[in-house]
Amino acid sequence: MNDSFIQIKQISKHFGNVKAVDDVSFQIKEGEFFSLLGPSGCGKTTLLRLLAGFEYPTSGNLLLDGIDITALPPDKRPTNMVFQNYAIFPHINVEKNVQFGLRKLGLTNEEIYKRVKDVLTLVKLEGYEERFSSQLSGGQRQRVALARALVRQPKVLLLDEPLGALDKKLRDEMQLELRTLQKEIGITFVFVTHDQQEAISMSDRVAVMSEGKIQQMSSPNELYKNPQNIFVSDFIGETNFLQASTKSKEGEFINVVIEELGEFKIQNNLNISENSSEVTCSIRPETMMIDTVKSDWDICLEGEIKQTSYLGEMTKFYVKTKEIEKIITVSSQYFDNQSFRDNKCFISINLNDISLLYKK
Amino acid sequence: MEQKNNPLLVYTLLYFAFLYIPVLFLPIFSFNDANYMSFPLSGFTTEHYEEMWSKRNLHNALWASIKVGVVASVVSTTIALFAAKAFARYKFRGQNISYGAIMMPFLIPEIILAVSILIIWLSLGFKLGLVPVTIGHILFCTPFAMLILIARIEGFDFSLEEASRDLGENAWGTFYRVSLPLYLPGIIASLLLSFIISFDEFVLAFFLTGSDATLPMYMWAQMRFIQKLPHVLALGAVIIVFTTFIVLLAFWLRNLGQGKEKTEFGINIHE
Numbered sequence: 001m002n003d004s005f006i007q008i009k010q011i012s013k014h015f016g017n018v019k020a021v022d023d024v025s026f027q028i029k030e031g032e033f034f035s036l037l038g039p040s041g042c043g044k045t046t047l048l049r050l051l052a053g054f055e056y057p058t059s060g061n062l063l064l065d066g067i068d069i070t071a072l073p074p075d076k077r078p079t080n081m082v083f084q085n086y087a088i089f090p091h092i093n094v095e096k097n098v099q100f101g102l103r104k105l106g107l108t109n110e111e112i113y114k115r116v117k118d119v120l121t122l123v124k125l126e127g128y129e130e131r132f133s134s135q136l137s138g139g140q141r142q143r144v145a146l147a148r149a150l151v152r153q154p155k156v157l158l159l160d161e162p163l164g165a166l167d168k169k170l171r172d173e174m175q176l177e178l179r180t181l182q183k184e185i186g187i188t189f190v191f192v193t194h195d196q197q198e199a200i201s202m203s204d205r206v207a208v209m210s211e212g213k214i215q216q217m218s219s220p221n222e223l224y225k226n227p228q229n230i231f232v233s234d235f236i237g238e239t240n241f242l243q244a245s246t247k248s249k250e251g252e253f254i255n256v257v258i259e260e261l262g263e264f265k266i267q268n269n270l271n272i273s274e275n276s277s278e279v280t281c282s283i284r285p286e287t288m289m290i291d292t293v294k295s296d297w298d299i300c301l302e303g304e305i306k307q308t309s310y311l312g313e314m315t316k317f318y319v320k321t322k323e324i325e326k327i328i329t330v331s332s333q334y335f336d337n338q339s340f341r342d343n344k345c346f347i348s349i350n351l352n353d354i355s356l357l358y359k360k
Numbered sequence: 361m362e363q364k365n366n367p368l369l370v371y372t373l374l375y376f377a378f379l380y381i382p383v384l385f386l387p388i389f390s391f392n393d394a395n396y397m398s399f400p401l402s403g404f405t406t407e408h409y410e411e412m413w414s415k416r417n418l419h420n421a422l423w424a425s426i427k428v429g430v431v432a433s434v435v436s437t438t439i440a441l442f443a444a445k446a447f448a449r450y451k452f453r454g455q456n457i458s459y460g461a462i463m464m465p466f467l468i469p470e471i472i473l474a475v476s477i478l479i480i481w482l483s484l485g486f487k488l489g490l491v492p493v494t495i496g497h498i499l500f501c502t503p504f505a506m507l508i509l510i511a512r513i514e515g516f517d518f519s520l521e522e523a524s525r526d527l528g529e530n531a532w533g534t535f536y537r538v539s540l541p542l543y544l545p546g547i548i549a550s551l552l553l554s555f556i557i558s559f560d561e562f563v564l565a566f567f568l569t570g571s572d573a574t575l576p577m578y579m580w581a582q583m584r585f586i587q588k589l590p591h592v593l594a595l596g597a598v599i600i601v602f603t604t605f606i607v608l609l610a611f612w613l614r615n616l617g618q619g620k621e622k623t624e625f626g627i628n629i630h631e
Contacts, residue, residue, distance in 0.1 A: 054522055074525040087523040091541045100537070101527030152527065 002065070005030035005188060006051070006156065011060035013046050020046040021057070022212035028190065028205075030065075033182050035191045035199040038209035039235070044192045045160060047209070051190060052081045052158050065155060080149035081158040085165070086141045088133040094120075094144050095129035101152045119151040122181070139170050150185070159191045163198060175202055196236050200224065208232050226269050229358040233282045240285065240327055244356065245277040256281065256356060260323040261299065266354050278359050287353035288329040290317055290345050297348035303327065305343040319347055387597040390590070408594040415591065421578035425559050428490055428574060432497035433505075433554035437547060439498070440505035445539075448513040466503040473499065474567035481568070488570030496564035501554035508553060508610075512546025545613045552610040556603055575599075 006028035013021040021043045028034045036044040049055045051062065053074035062070045069077050080101070089097050098116050107115070120126050123143040133141060142162055149157055159178075163171045179202045182189050193199050199206045200220040207217040208231070216228045227233035230241065247255035247263070254268040258281055272279055294300055303321035314332045321327065327347055393403035412418065443462055447455065465473060474496065481492045520542070524534040540547075562576040569577055579595060582588040 052522075052526060054525075073530070074522070075528045075530050079526075081523070081526045083519050083523060085517065085519060087517065087519040089520060089523070089538060100524070100529075104528045148523075148527065 002030040003027065004063075005032075005065060006190070007061075007063035008047075009061040009063070011047070011050060011062065012058045013043075013050060013055060014058045019212045021050065023060075024212070024214055025060075026207065026214060026217055028188060031186050031188055033179065033189045033191065033202055033204045035193060035203040035206045036209060037193055037196060037199040037206050037235070038215075039194055042209040043212040044194075044209050048081075048158050048160055048190060048192045051156070052079055053077050078155040079158055080152050080154040080156075081160065082142075082145045082149050082162045084160045084162065086133075086145040086162075088136075088141055088144050088148075090133045092132075093129065094125065094131050094133075094136070097133075097144055098147050098151050100148060105152070115151050119147045122150070122185075123147045138166050139174065142166065142174065146181075150187070154187065156188045156190060159189060161193055162191075163193070163195075171198070178202060200236065208235060210235075226355065227282065227357055228270060229360055230280055230282075231360075233355075233357055238285055238328060239282045240324075242281040242283070242324070244279055244281045246272055246274055246279055246356070249274050254356065256354075258354075264298075264351055264354070266351050266356060268356060270357060272356055272358070279356055280359055282355050282357055283349060283353060285316070285329045287350070288327070289348040290319070290329050290331050290335075291348070292340060292345065294346050295348040298351045299349040301327075301347045301349075303345055303347050305340055305345050317345070319345060321347065383600060386593055386600060390593040390597040392590075394590075408590040409598075412591040412594045412598075417573070418575075418578060418591075418595065421573045421575045424490055424572050425575040428494050428497060429555040429558040431494050432501050432558040433551045436498045436501035436554050437505045437509075437550045440502050440509050440550060441543070441547060443502075444506055444509035444513050448510060448516065449518060462506055463503045465499045470500070470563040471567075474564045477564070478567045488568055490569065490572050490574075492568040493565050493574065496568055497558040497561060500561065500564065501557050504557055505550040505554050508550040509543070509546050512543055512549075516542065549610040549613040552606050552613075556606050556610075560599075560603070 004027040008024060008026050008028075011021055011024050012019065024043075024047065036047060038044045046055060050057055053069070053072060053076075057070065060070075061068060064078065089100065092100070095116060098119060099112060102112050102115065117126075120129070123146050125140065125143050125147060128136070128140065128144075131140075133144070136144065142165075145162070163174050163178075166174060175198060178189075191199070191203065200223070203220055205217065206220055206223055208215045208223065210231050216223060216232045218226075223232065223236050227236060233239050233241075242261070243259035244256050247257060249255075249268065250265065252268060253265045254272065254274070255263060255265050256279075257263045266281075289295060289297065294302075301321040301323060303319040305317055306320050306326075307318040309316045311330075314330045315335060316328065316330050319327045319329060329347060388401070390408055391404055391406065392401045393405040393407075394401075440462075443458075446452075447459060477492055477496050477499075478488075481488070486492070520538055521534050524538045525531075529537060560576060561574075562580065565574045565577050566580070573581065575595075579592050582592045
């Protein structure tokens with residue numbers, strides 16, 4: 001597999017004074033499910049449109065499979081796109097939609113027929129050939145869009161928030177299906193989404209974007225476990241931030257003063273320098289333990305439950321302690337209203353679960 | 361509830377009466393067996409219609425109007441289509457000014473437009489005839505065509521065009537396979553309305569025709585002789601029916617496929 005299948009080299013795209021994409025460089029591997037994740041306006045869609053050829057970069061180069069595609073129009077690129085609103089042609093039926101992109105490939109009628117049939121089977125739309133877009137559900141339209149793009153056998157499939165318009169249950173199903181499909185056909189997927197759960201559950205690698213720049217690019221697990229900065233940590237799931245500054249290093253560990261809690265020796269995964277105040281600590285809600293009694297964990301704080309919200313598989317607690325104004329924690333253990341007398345509780349934290357990261 | 365609306369209903373009926381009763385006199389008198397437009401009616405006849413068909417000059421005028429109308433509607437709709445696409449699709453510097461410039465003939469008094477074209481045409485050393493009339497009609501019809509086409513193209517999902525480019529079609533293929541079929545109801549509506557506007561137009565024709573009369577010019581010429589009035593009434597009645605039909609067709613087409621539930625509509629020009 002080619003590790004630099006797609007090469008994005010110092011790409012910038014400005015719209016007037018707005019730097020939608022700001023000097024971004026990275027590579028996407030062949031056959032990879034790659035996600036661009038970020039809030040709206042972070043530049044992820046612009047980057048995808050640059051790859052598709054709907055926009056041309058202000059500066060920088062794009063290489064696909066070793067070929068410079070920077071200046072190629074969309075119809076000359078070996079990429080195909082699944083649009084956010086699916087963009088199914090309303091005046092022709094499903095079969096003609098899927099055939100649309102085959103006209104210029106120089107295939108015989110039998111080949112066209114076979115390709116269309118195969119791809120419709122692949123996306124489970126057999127029997128829908130004669131339907132028009134207006135006669136399809138959101139999920140079916142999405143499959144047509146997918147079939148229409150895949151039938152051209154592109155080198156890269158670009159997906160622009162394709163699941164955004166579907167309801168939650170269907171979205172979860174489609175996530176699994178897309179992932180399976182991608183493994184099956186082995187085409188490189190570049191997937192744009194603002195939904196961190198979606199990106200994490202489907203991707204081989206995720207690039208988190210903000211303000212036109214890549215904040216962090218890594219595997220979903222790495223992203224969750226070792227976020228580089230506040231933005232990533234906050235965007236990927238919920239977390240508690242605590243003010244901190246570093247002291248001296250000790251091998252893989254570093255001494256940290258957490259403003260609210262005192263001085264601790266914790267793991268230094270990001271290899272942060274000594275005596276820095278440009279850092280913060282993050283503790284994920286699910287790593288903490290909430291209980292009615294004290295524990296022997298590294299840190300145990302007595303607190304008062306301010307609010308709870310029951311989420312079904314778990315309960316979320318908003319806790320105030322003497323040291324910290326607001327801690328968010330979750331527990332899958334069932335507590336009812338009576339469990340905590342006077343809302344009194346104990347929050348336990350292990351030092352292993354405190355991660356140190358950059359503010360910016 | 362019904363009672364409350366009565367004054368409005370009366371107003372509406374009066375309004376329509378004011379608009380259409382004078383027009384209805386034409387067909388009524390066109391079947392009247394007399395040379396004068398006056399009550400009481402003296403008898404039913406179709407002889408004015410027979411007389412109408414026998415006029416050679418009328419045939420020539422009709423043919424002239426059709427030629428002018430077809431060229432003017434095709435050219436103005438083409439110009440308007442490109443312009444409307446640009447206005448609806450892109451934001452560019454000078455957009456409002458160029459929009460205003462295209463719409464201007466709508467507001468300039470027709471007689472001024474006619475005189476201006478006349479002066480320029482003659483000073484360039486050309487002869488009057490159907491060519492300057494056609495040019496004038498193109499100017500005059502383009503704003504109407506623009507209004508119809510902008511209404512059609514605005515709200516058009518331009519990601520359809522991007523999808524087509526993405527699927528390997530170049531700009532022309534995209535226009536032919538995606539945009540054109542989806543704009544087609546609007547284009548046909550624009551062609552029909554432009555044709556009717558040109559077909560009915562008098563002032564420009566009056567100044568610019570020279571010896572080849574268009575239909576309105578022919579009618580005007582006939583009106584000077586009282587004994588020729590009846591067949592002009594017959595002609596007028598035919599034109600009213602024809603115009604009404606075309607306008608209704610145009611409006612029906614313009615609205616076609618605009619509603620969400622009707623989005624499957626479109627004319628597949630590849631079939």
